[in-house]
Every structure is written in C-alpha cells, then in structure tokens.
Amino acid sequence: MSTRFKVGGRTHTIRELFNENSELDTCILGWIQNKSRVGGVIFLTIRDGSGYIQTTFKKDNVSSEVFDKVKEATVESAVKIVGRTKQDKRAPGGLEIVGKDFETIAKAEPWPIVKSAVKSPSFLYDIRHLSIRGKKASSVIKIRSKVIEAAADYFFKNGFYLISAPTIVQSACEGGATLFEVNYFGEKAFLTQSAQLYEEAAIAALERVWTVEPCFRAEKSKTSKHLTEFWMIEAEVAFATHDDIMNLEEELVVEITNRVAQECANELNILGRKFKPPEPPFHRITYDEARELIMKKGVYFEWGEDIPTEGEKIISNEFDKPVFIKEFPLSARSFYHMTKPDNDKVTLSSDLIAPEGYGEITTGGQRLSDYKELEKRVMQQELPRESFEWYLELRKYGMPPHSGFGLGVERTVRWIAGLKHIRAASLFPRTLTRLNP
RNA sequence: GCCGCUGUAGCUUAACCCGGUAAAGCGGCUGGCUGUUAACCAGUAGAGUGGAGGUUCAAAUCCUCCCAGCGGCGCCA
Numbered sequence: 001m002s003t004r005f006k007v008g009g010r011t012h013t014i015r016e017l018f019n020e021n022s023e024l025d026t027c028i029l030g031w032i033q034n035k036s037r038v039g040g041v042i043f044l045t046i047r048d049g050s051g052y053i054q055t056t057f058k059k060d061n062v063s064s065e066v067f068d069k070v071k072e073a074t075v076e077s078a079v080k081i082v083g084r085t086k087q088d089k090r091a092p093g094g095l096e097i098v099g100k101d102f103e104t105i106a107k108a109e110p111w112p113i114v115k116s117a118v119k120s121p122s123f124l125y126d127i128r129h130l131s132i133r134g135k136k137a138s139s140v141i142k143i144r145s146k147v148i149e150a151a152a153d154y155f156f157k158n159g160f161y162l163i164s165a166p167t168i169v170q171s172a173c174e175g176g177a178t179l180f181e182v183n184y185f186g187e188k189a190f191l192t193q194s195a196q197l198y199e200e201a202a203i204a205a206l207e208r209v210w211t212v213e214p215c216f217r218a219e220k221s222k223t224s225k226h227l228t229e230f231w232m233i234e235a236e237v238a239f240a241t242h243d244d245i246m247n248l249e250e251e252l253v254v255e256i257t258n259r260v261a262q263e264c265a266n267e268l269n270i271l272g273r274k275f276k277p278p279e280p281p282f283h284r285i286t287y288d289e290a291r292e293l294i295m296k297k298g299v300y301f302e303w304g305e306d307i308p309t310e311g312e313k314i315i316s317n318e319f320d321k322p323v324f325i326k327e328f329p330l331s332a333r334s335f336y337h338m339t340k341p342d343n344d345k346v347t348l349s350s351d352l353i354a355p356e357g358y359g360e361i362t363t364g365g366q367r368l369s370d371y372k373e374l375e376k377r378v379m380q381q382e383l384p385r386e387s388f389e390w391y392l393e394l395r396k397y398g399m400p401p402h403s404g405f406g407l408g409v410e411r412t413v414r415w416i417a418g419l420k421h422i423r424a425a426s427l428f429p430r431t432l433t434r435l436n437p
Numbered sequence: 438g439c440c441g442c443u444g445u446a447g448c449u450u451a452a453c454c455c456g457g458u459a460a461a462g463c464g465g466c467u468g469g470c471u472g473u474u475a476a477c478c479a480g481u482a483g484a485g486u487g488g489a490g491g492u493u494c495a496a497a498u499c500c501u502c503c504c505a506g507c508g509g510c511g512c513c514a
C-alpha cells in the first residue's frame with residue numbers, strides 16, 4: 001500500500017509492521033479474524049488487506065472501559081486498534097500488538113462460519129460473500145491478482161497494447177449452441193465467448209495486442225474445470241506463426257509462475273501448495289503422438305475427435321511441466337484455424353496442458369488470413385454469414401499471417417494454487433447450478 | 438443430456454439397512470479461567486428430519502413424484 005494513501009487514522013498496514021524490526025506505536029484498522037479469552041487476557045487476530053497480526057489486551061494494562069469494549073467485540077467486526085508492537089515468541093509470526101485502546105467501527109453479528117463449515121463446500125459457496133474472508137479463499141484471490149499483474153507486466157514489456165473488446169456481440173466465435181442469449185433492444189445478441197475476432201481487427205492498427213476479459217459459455221458442463229463465466233487473457237500478434245505464438249505462451253507462463261512463486265510464497269503456503277515454476281523449454285508433441293500415447297494406456301478415441309478428459313489427464317500426468325499438444329485435426333477445431341501447407345486436415349494450433357492432472361490452460365494457433373479460404377469455411381460450417389462479414393472483410397485489406405492464443409485465468413490459478421475445483425479460483429463463481437451470490 | 442450419491446438444530450454428523458414418535462460436537466447465550474493459536478471447564482436454549490402424496494395402529498426410517506446440491510462422464514476452454 002502506498003504511504004501517501006492513508007485512511008481512517010491508520011498509521012501502518014499489518015505488512016508494514018512485520019517489515020519494521022523495532023517496536024513502535026501504531027494504529028491499525030481491520031477485522032477480528034479470531035478471538036479467544038483466557039481470564040484477564042484477550043487475544044484478537046486482526047486481519048487487514050495486507051496480512052494478519054495478533055493483538056493482546058490485558059486487564060491489568062488497560063482501563064476497565066477499554067477491556068469491556070474488547071470483551072464485547074465479536075468476530076468479523078471492523079475495528080481500530082491502538083497499541084505498541086512487541087516481539088513475542090508465543091505470537092504467530094513472532095510479533096504482536098500490545099493493545100492500549102480499542103474501538104469497534106462496525107459490529108458483526110455471530111459469524112456463521114465455524115470450523116465444521118469447512119467440510120461443506122455448498123454451504124461455503126451459498127455464503128461466498130462472507131466466506132471469501134477466509135485465509136484460504138482470500139489467498140487464492142491474491143494469487144489470481146498476481147497472475148494478471150504478471151501477465152500485464154510481461155505484455156507491456158514486450159510492446160503489446162491492451163485493448164478491450166465488446167462483451168455483447170452478434171457473432172459466435174466458437175460453436176453457436178453454447179452462447180448466452182441477451183435481448184438487445186428487441187434484437188438477438190449474445191455474451192461473448194472470446195475477444196479473438198476483435199483482436200484480429202486490432203492488430204492491423206497496433207500489431208501486438210492483448211486483453212483480459214470475461215468470457216461466457218452456456219455449456220452444460222458439470223466438471224471441476226468449467227465455469228460459465230471465466231476470464232481469459234488473450235493475445236494476437238501480426239506476422240507471427242504458430243511456432244512464434246507457442247514461444248510467446250511459454251515465456252508468459254514462465255513469467256507468471258515465477259512471479260507467483262516469488263511474490264505469493266505466503267499465500268501458497270497458506271494453501272499448503274508446494275509449487276515449483278516450470279523451466280523452459282516446454283515439451284511439444286503432436287496430436288498424433290498424444291493419441292498414440294493415450295491409446296497405449298488403454299483409452300481409445302477416433303482420429304479427428306477432440307481428446308477425451310481421461311486422455312488429457314494421461315498427457316497431463318505424463319510430463320513434469322506444461323506440454324503443448326499441437327496440430328489438432330480441423331474437425332476438432334473452430335472455423336478460423338489455418339491448416340498445414342501440406343495437409344488440409346490438420347491445423348496449426350495447439351493446447352497447452354498443465355501438469356499434475358490439471359489439464360488444458362491455453363489454446364492458440366495461426367488464423368486463416370486468406371479471404372477465399374475463410375469464406376469457404378464459413379459456408380461449410382453454415383455460420384450466419386452476415387454476422388461474420390466484417391471479420392471476412394479484414395482479409396481484403398492487407399491481412400498478413402497472424403497468430404494468437406487465449407489463456408484461461410481461473411484454470412491457470414487452479415493449477416498454480418493446486419485447487420481441486422475451478423470455482424475456488426473465482427471470487428463469485430458462476431457454474432451450472434450457481435448464480436447467487 | 439447421461440450415470441451415481443446426498444438432503445436431519447446456524448454448521449458437521451448420529452438414528453435409516455432390521456418403522457415405535459430425534460442424539461451429539463461445534464457455534465449461540467450465562468458464568469469461570471492472565472498466553473490463546475480449531476483453547477479449556479460448568480450450565481443453558483435451539484430441530485420434528487428438503488417438499489407433496491402414499492403404505493401402516495405408528496414414518497427421519499418403506500414406496501412414488503418433485504425440488505435442491507454434490508461427484509463424475511459427455512460436450513467444451
């Protein structure tokens with residue numbers, strides 16, 4: 001937190017107190033995370049946005065008026081604490097505040113989350129607006145923030161412009177059946193599945209663009225890796241080949257994972273996650289090689305089909321760091337993918353598979369830049385041509401070869417933080433069965 | 438869309454198979470305790486078992502339908 005941005009009479013954030021070595025007078029603001037009383041001593045664990053610190057109030061050291069105020073205080077009340085820091089081996093982290101004055105700023109009713117509640121995911125998600133205050137839940141959100149921060153730093157360092165694409169759209173990017181429909185002044189519109197098509201338009205102006213935006217998929221997928229609303233980091237680069245874009249993805253993932261490992265060590269620790277950032281280069285295998293490997297392990301699927309969940313898990317567990325599966329069959333991909341020069345059944349595209357069974361985190365590839373070929377695809381797949389007219393027209397006005405990718409933010413967070421279910425990576429997850437809170 | 442599982446106090450669970458009118462821990466409240474980390478000790482209030490219907494002298498328990506959630510598959514990112 002900036003030292004120039006102080007609120008409510010606070011002199012330090014909790015993190016700042018831990019960074020100071022000397023004992024000092026302080027006033028902090030925060031919430032009571034935990035409270036326990038042993039006769040004449042009351043222990044409060046105070047939480048602010050930067051961390052946690054224990055505060056002790058002793059009956060002998062403060063006025064009875066202050067002691068009574070502390071005694072009355074309830075867990076999760078917002079409070080102001082005045083005191084002096086003191087090193088003490090008995091305190092978590094070795095530092096505590098010896099309380100002198102106390103004030104409840106906003107009182108909390110009895111807190112509904114008791115220790116037995118941690119066993120009940122559906123209860124915790126029913127009261128997600130409260131349960132996000134928990135140590136684990138908030139650590140995940142801090143990690144997610146760092147993932148996006150690291151991505152932004154990487155892109156800006158490399159000459160990318162941040163753009164924002166519309167989220168209300170007329171045309172589908174992927175399959176048409178999985179769109180959320182919205183009523184746009186009596187006209188049928190949809191929530192976007194991807195910013196990609198708009199990024200392709202932007203590269204002729206800006207050459208390298210990136211975006212981080214919500215995507216919506218109305219798939220009735222009831223799995224631990226699907227959200228109906230999720231955030232995607234997408235980039236598109238003019239003149240880039242499919243190989244170039246895999247290099248970019250690899251550098252980005254290395255940057256993100258290193259930054260999280262270094263700067264969120266505490267959060268990973270709270271989650272009990274031992275995470276080692278992957279070393280480049282990542283493995284790159286073809287769809288055919290992946291299929292052979294999967295079938296050798298007893299899972300059969302036809303050439304041309306998308307890799308089934310079980311197969312993806314096999315690949316994910318086979319390597320100790322992320323692996324690209326490249327050259328997917330056209331039949332398993334969207335209409336805009338470029339095919340290999342010597343084989344029009346195979347696309348220049350790839351998925352990046354995270355290790356440890358976490359699975360796919362990105363999809364990328366080279367886009368069709370030729371007008372006639374793209375027009376043919378639109379016809380073949382019976383897409384509503386009117387909606388794609390502008391996208392086709394880009395190919396009439398100097399569209400060079402270009403490539404791009406999308407990285408699922410929550411999937412990446414799920415992998416790095418070691419989460420069982422993707423909904424934990426979202427502040428307020430939207431799934432097949434959850435629209436509230 | 439398919440398969441499987443679950444639904445009992447604010448939360449977690451017991452009683453369900455082999456029907457006899459709900460038991461406990463946590464949390465709450467009251468009191469005690471000068472080093473708690475998911476504290477401890479004593480006392481106390483709190484549910485009629487997701488909903489509707491059926492079988493029965495009797496249903497949390499058996500049957501039917503509905504609703505909600507969970508786990509997985511498919512589809513997909």
